Amino acid sequence: MAANREALNKQVQQIVNSLKEQGILDHQFEIVRSLKEANSPFFLAEILPLFCQDVQTTLRDLSRTLEKEPVNYHDVEELYFKLRGCTSSIGARRLALACLKLYQEVVNKNKDGCGLALNGVRHEYKTLRSSLDRIVEDNCESSRLKKCIQGEEEAMGRVAEFHIVYIPEMKSLDLVYSSSPVYRK
8 A cells, every 4th residue: 555655646746747847836836735744634635626716716706807897907906816826825837827917908907808818817727727636636545545554553453444435426535444353363
């Protein structure tokens, strides 16, 4: 199991390195990722969905705000700052750059330009989201394997079996635990 965990950690690192080379992520993501061990082995699995939810909500609010006549550019600017803060805190470099293009159009009070820039932000978000989903999935599996190893060592007098189950409908992993007594002679 330890070999599987190391292989998964290596796979996650390769994904992150590739995303950094493509400019999708920056060094900030590594900082966020390093927090997982200090806070919780599932820290990324907890924080990244919150990030995605915040981005989706803000994108929806931006669309609605831009649809109103006349456009309230002050509100659009506030939503930009919210989105930019989210992207910067997680290390989503290319998404942050797409947000900057949106900001330039907001400053110019160019409604059509804002719409085009918002489409660019959505595109970058979709690219990022698919990569983050893979990272979360692999990170969860790796963390669960680590817990399996620790659980087996701590089972004291019981044989512990852990099974990682992927639930496609929920796009999540679950850990199933069962134990049986060890009979000693």
